[in-house]
Amino acid sequence: MQEVQHWIEEAQLGDQNAWEQIVQHFSGMAFSVAYTRLGDWSLVEDTVQEAFAETFSNLHKLQEAEAFPGWFKTIVERQCHRLLRRKKPMMMPLDETIVMDVEKFDVELIAERREWHQKPSHILIPILSRSLIFKGISIYIHRFMSC
Known part of the structure; x- marks a missing residue:
């Protein structure tokens, strides 16, 4: 966990390698959470990508590095919810x-x-x-x- 905290602190300072480590480390969790909510891999991929983009742009707002896993999971869930609200089921006779x-x-x-x-x-x-x-x-x- 110390290593993850270090990556987060470094990524907040702009270290691209640290950000790549974060993406590699948390991708599995993000895909798992998104697939559980959406059940469609093409939607999951888009959602995870959007979640990482949102996380990257708001990383400076994170005050405690150890809170990252829960914070990131919340972002993934919110992205799933946004997608489900936008997605209109196709209805056909x-x-x-x-x-x-x-x-x-x-x-x-x-x-x-x-x-x-x-x-x-x-x-x-x-x-x-x-x-x-x-x-x-x-x-x-x-x-x-x-x-």
Whole structure:
């Protein structure tokens, strides 16, 4: 622990080698904490990098070198929290998810289906053949009767 305190004190004075030692020594802990929170290695790598950047820019604020491990862990956790707040889950209707699995990410077809779903039904009905209209009505009635 004395060695870590020495690195921190030297890094606060601008010693690049001491900073590199700190990064090597605390990377494992940072990755472990971030992966526990995020569960995605690509996000973890970004988060750890951001945490080290924040730590480096605020290292002069650290008053006691022995407090570094807890202080740094708090920074990593805060970076994870920031990322989770910014990250919006991608939501997609279930039928499009199935289409994506079956049609192997055919972007044109997915865009066409989205456009199709957004058109009002009064525009779509004249386009459909009589057999498709009949099938659609049959399905609708069957679903209505099953409720």
